[in-house]
Amino acid sequence: KAGVTQTPRYLIKTRGQQVTLSCSPISGHRSVSWYQQTPGQGLQFLFEYFSETQRNKGNFPGRFSGRQFSNSRSEMNVSTLELGDSALYLCASNPGQGVVEQYFGPGTRLTVT
Amino acid sequence: AQSVTQLGSHVSVSEGALVLLRCNYSSSVPPYLFWYVQYPNQGLQLLLKYTTGATLVKGINGFEAEFKKSETSFHLTKPSAHMSDAAEYFCAVSASNTGGFKTIFGAGTRLFVKA
Numbered sequence: 001k002a003g004v005t006q007t008p009r010y011l012i013k014t015r016g017q018q019v020t021l022s023c024s025p026i027s028g029h030r031s032v033s034w035y036q037q038t039p040g041q042g043l044q045f046l047f048e049y050f051s052e053t054q055r056n057k058g059n060f061p062g063r064f065s066g067r068q069f070s071n072s073r074s075e076m077n078v079s080t081l082e083l084g085d086s087a088l089y090l091c092a093s094n095p096g097q098g099v100v101e102q103y104f105g106p107g108t109r110l111t112v113t
Numbered sequence: 114a115q116s117v118t119q120l121g122s123h124v125s126v127s128e129g130a131l132v133l134l135r136c137n138y139s140s141s142v143p144p145y146l147f148w149y150v151q152y153p154n155q156g157l158q159l160l161l162k163y164t165t166g167a168t169l170v171k172g173i174n175g176f177e178a179e180f181k182k183s184e185t186s187f188h189l190t191k192p193s194a195h196m197s198d199a200a201e202y203f204c205a206v207s208a209s210n211t212g213g214f215k216t217i218f219g220a221g222t223r224l225f226v227k228a
Contacts, residue, residue: 004156033216043203043218056215090156100145100164100207102216104156 001027004093004105012111018079021108025072025093031055032074033102034066037088046089049074050096078110086112115140115206119219127227132176132191134222136204139185146187147205147216148178157203163187174198199226 005024013019025032033056034046045058049068066076072093078085088109092102120135138144145164149157161172168180178189187204201223207216 035218042220045215045217048215092157101147101159101162104149104158106154106156 004091004103006089006091006105006108008108009106010109010111012113013081014113015081015083017081018077019081019110020075020077021089021091021110023074023076023091023093023105025074025091026103029093029095029103030072031094031096032068032072033092033094034074034076035090035092036060037090037107038086043090046076081112083112086110115144115208115215115217117204117206117217117219119202119204119222121222122220123223123225125225125227126194128196129193132189132194132198132224134189134202134204134224136178136187136189136219137185138187138204138206140206140208142208145207146178146180147207148172148176148187148189149203149205149218151201151203151221153200160189160202194224194226196226196228199224 007022031050033048036044047066048056052068063079068074088107090107091105094102116139118137147162148160150160151157160176161170163170163180171177176191178187180187201221203221204219205216
């Protein structure tokens with residue numbers, strides 16, 4: 001079974017721009033979560049989607065948004081990028097049926113200049 | 114609410130020595146506990162998990178962890194370190210929330226293995 005895939009792997013954007021990151025979960029997994037990882041703040045939970053509905057949300061500003069499609073693929077969008085948004089963005093999937101562990105993708109490294 | 118504290122941002126051991134990475138958690142409900150490992154430029158890989166039942170949990174690559182409710186701890190151990198164990202390790206706690214699970218990660222402990 002293929003693992004979680006994230007595209008693109010690396011991205012460079014300018015302040016004020018917006019960006020969309022994509023995540024394809026493991027086949028059959030219905031839950032997708034997003035995390036931001038930075039050296040200073042560590043791993044912080046952004047949001048979780050299950051069956052196209054946002055089920056949990058972390059403490060991030062409204063510039064961070066996401067969605068999930070009927071095939072469970074998910075995208076997250078960051079608008080009006082700030083320098084502090086530079087981070088590794090990790091996506092994790094979970095079957096969503098009583099299984100509690102998550103399976104992570106390799107991440108998208110976003111650099112904002 | 115849940116929280117996780119990993120004691121020691123860096124741990125250095127010699128090859129063949131015992132590895133001990135410490136994790137304490139806080140949870141208002143019975144927690145699910147995890148250890149993940151992250152190698153450079155990669156995502157996180159699950160090492161082991163505790164849900165219910167046996168408090169000593171065995172994982173991959175010879176790692177194990179013991180859930181101690183009275184101490185609110187979930188320390189990770191490996192009897193003999195290998196060079197390939199050098200990586201960053203994250204302890205995490207999860208609890209059911211509005212039908213799903215919200216996972217909180219510790220700050221991570223970077224393990225160095227000396228030859």
